[in-house]
Amino acid sequence: MFYRPEDGHDLPHNPFNAIVTPRPIGWISTRGSDGRDNLAPYSFFNAVAYVPPQVMFSSTSAKPDRGDTKDSVAQIRETGVFCVNIVEYAMRDAMNATSGFYPAGVDEFAEASIEKAQCETIDCPRVALAPANLECKLTDIVKLPGEANFAVFGEVTGIHMRDDCLTDGIFDVLKFNPLSRMGYRDYTVVREKFALNRPGE
Structure with missing residues (x-):
């Protein structure tokens, strides 16, 4: 099958998300600027540079009470900072509870009974x-083609790692099983890993 996205695909659901998979989740x-907190998951998320460490996430929809975007991007525009929280399998239901379209000003930490700490x-x-x-720390917000598509880039200025996720100095994903997004309503979880040496190593 081949299709041009501009022409449609004639399938029950858009397959694009299911093709680019799995995707890490940036929570x-x-x-x-009013002091109100917000928490939301984004599956268009990744690391983009080592030195200095940098990450990005994309927001692809808008809310009537936020104009051309959603709460996360709106607040980052105001303050110039954000935090990426890594999602483990054990927190899947809490993460999902924060994915709703809540009115601006609603604290999803409280809605989902998630303990918060100060950066x-x-x-x-x-x-x-x-x-x-x-x-x-925000470095750039790029307006992408489309009505409400924004890519947010940030430089990592501080990193927290939970002590029980470290094994002999290695941040060990098998200690917490990262949750990843697939297409449709599907998710997957990392439960195994293997190593490959690059040629010449």
């Missing part, structure tokens, strides 16, 4: 029990 926490390098909350948190 983005922010604090607005160290930025004025922003983080998920206290997450396996890891990446405190980020």
Whole structure:
């Protein structure tokens, strides 16, 4: 099968998300200029550079009470900071509870009974029990083609790692089983890993 996205695919659901899979989930926490906190998951998320460490996530829809975007991007525009919280399998239901379209000003930490902690390098909350948190300073927001598509880039200024996720100095994903997004309503979880040496190593 071949199709041009501009012409449609004639399938029951859009297959694009299911093709680009699995995708790590950036559980983005922010604090607005009014001091209100927000927490929402984004599956268009990844690391993009080592030195300095940098990450990005994309927001692809809007809410009437936020104009051209959603709460996360709106608050990042105001304050210039955000935190990426890594999602483990054990927190799948809590993460999902924060994915709803809540009115602006609703604290998803409270809605989903998630313990929050204060970041160290930025004025922003983080998920206290997450396996890891990446405190980020905004570097750029890029408007992408499409009505409400924004890519948010940030430099990581502080990193928290839960002590029980470290094994002999290695951040061990098998200690917490990262949750990943697939297509449709599907998710997957990392439960095994293997190593490959590059040619010449």
